[in-house]
Amino acid sequence: MVPSSHLLSYIGCISSLCLPTAVFGLVIQPEGKLVESRQGLFQTRIVDTGSIFSQENNGVWQLIDATGDGILDLAYIKTKNTDTHSVEVHIASSSGFKTRIFGAGTTFAEENDGTWLLVPSKNSALPDLAFIKTSNTPSGRVEVHIASGASRYKSRIQQTATVFGNEDNGFWSLYDYDRDGVLDLVYIKTRNTSSGKVEVHVASGASTYSRFIRQTVASFPVDGNNGFWSLAPYTFPIEADLVYIKNAATGTGQVEVYVLSKSSNFQTVIFQGASLYAQEANGVWSMIDYNRDGELDLAYIKYQNAVTGTTEVHVAAG
Numbered sequence: 001m002v003p004s005s006h007l008l009s010y011i012g013c014i015s016s017l018c019l020p021t022a023v024f025g026l027v028i029q030p031e032g033k034l035v036e037s038r039q040g041l042f043q044t045r046i047v048d049t050g051s052i053f054s055q056e057n058n059g060v061w062q063l064i065d066a067t068g069d070g071i072l073d074l075a076y077i078k079t080k081n082t083d084t085h086s087v088e089v090h091i092a093s094s095s096g097f098k099t100r101i102f103g104a105g106t107t108f109a110e111e112n113d114g115t116w117l118l119v120p121s122k123n124s125a126l127p128d129l130a131f132i133k134t135s136n137t138p139s140g141r142v143e144v145h146i147a148s149g150a151s152r153y154k155s156r157i158q159q160t161a162t163v164f165g166n167e168d169n170g171f172w173s174l175y176d177y178d179r180d181g182v183l184d185l186v187y188i189k190t191r192n193t194s195s196g197k198v199e200v201h202v203a204s205g206a207s208t209y210s211r212f213i214r215q216t217v218a219s220f221p222v223d224g225n226n227g228f229w230s231l232a233p234y235t236f237p238i239e240a241d242l243v244y245i246k247n248a249a250t251g252t253g254q255v256e257v258y259v260l261s262k263s264s265n266f267q268t269v270i271f272q273g274a275s276l277y278a279q280e281a282n283g284v285w286s287m288i289d290y291n292r293d294g295e296l297d298l299a300y301i302k303y304q305n306a307v308t309g310t311t312e313v314h315v316a317a318g
Contacts, residue, residue, distance in 0.1 A: 041271070042257060042273070042275035042298045043275070044316060044317045046290065046297065046315050046317045047290065047299075049313055050097075050308030051311050051313060052098050052100050053076060053092060053097075053303075054310060055310060056076070056311065058078050058079065059078040059079040059087075061074070061076055061284050062075045062117060062118055063301070063313070064120075064127055065094075066091045066101070066102065067125050072288065073101070074311075075091045076090040077089055077118065079110060079112050079116055082110060084105030085105075085109070086106050087129075088105050089102065089104060090103045104152055105153075106147055107153060108131060108145070113134065113136045114132045114135065114172070115134065115171075115172040115173070116129070116131055117132075123150045124148070126150070128149050128157070131145040135166050136166075141163070142161075142162045142167070142187075143162065144160045144185060145160075146159075160208050160209060162210065163203050164209075167187075169189050169190065169192045169193075170187060170189040170198075170229065172187055173230060174186070174205075176238075177204075177213065177231065178213055179238050180206055184204050185203040185209045186201070186231055187201040188229040188230070188231075188242070190223070190229055191222060191224075191225075193217075197217050197218055197219065198218045199217050200214060201215050202215075216266055218266035219266065219267045219268070223246070225248075226248040227244055227246035227248065227285070228244070228284065228285045229243070229245075230242075230243050230287065231262075232259075232287045232296055234271065237294065239262055239263075241259050241261050242260040242266045243257070244259075244260075245287065246258065247285055250274070253278065254277060255277040255278070255298070256275065257273060258272045259271040275316055282302050282304045282305045282306070283311075283312075285299070286301075289318075291317065295318040298315065298318065300314040
């Protein structure tokens with residue numbers, strides 16, 4: 001198990017009855033409940049910049065504090081076509097993302113049978129590298145493999161089979177769901193669910209991912225591959241609310257954000273609204289507190305078709 005401070009990971013109501021309007025106010029869910037859409041969220045750009053990285057889609061892009069200063073850096077986990085023939089980690093400093101502060105191969109061979117992400121480390125400022133292997137595993141189960149930031153990704157500190165059978169019909173992540181200081185294994189199943197709705201499954205890190213602590217059918221119907229799902233602390237700093245960033249097939253033509261509260265077992269939509277961004281699918285979207293004001297911001301790492309010819313970072317204030 002890997003203890004950690006809270007991980008901000010990498011997210012609507014799909015019925016035409018509850019698509020948000022361009023004017024924020026009160027909207028109706030299918031169940032007839034009122035949802036208050038706060039004015040001004042995700043309407044103001046606070047970051048709009050290129051980076052030191054060329055445009056590339058050979059891995060995973062992420063914003064994470066990699067130096068311990070509390071400010072988010074731009075990380076690229078390159079999982080194929082690497083010079084070292086291993087998975088590589090590259091990090092650009094938060095000061096404009098123009099300076100590369102880390103770049104190295106890792107203990108992992110190139111592989112794309114799962115989800116790669118960086119997670120906060122208890123032992124170093126450099127985050128740990130996690131691989132959630134969801135297919136072709138020797139155990140026949142989903143496996144969690146972690147290389148430590150303290151070893152500069154040369155030593156593995158965890159290799160564990162989990163309670164989950166191999167599956168990849170949604171979004172996998174590590175997140176401290178139960179607030180015990182240990183990252184839990186989270187699977188947001190967004191396709192091929194028996195319920196016809198999005199499902200949230202969580203295995204506890206304290207049990208080394210051998211025991212479920214949450215299996216819930218959310219109120220959202222499945223919505224194809226129209227966006228990004230994650231858990232994020234929307235209602236307060238250590239919460240695990242369900243967030244959907246819909247960047248395709250939206251009713252408004254803009255990227256839309258939806259949030260379901262953990263306290264309602266993901267049944268109640270507590271925010272839904274359009275952002276300032278036109279819908280597009282040239283990168284990865286996430287919710288993260290970029291400017292450290294206690295509110296989640298909408299972040300977009302654009303790694304193709306960028307105006308600057310580099311991978312770009314765009315953030316709208318929450």
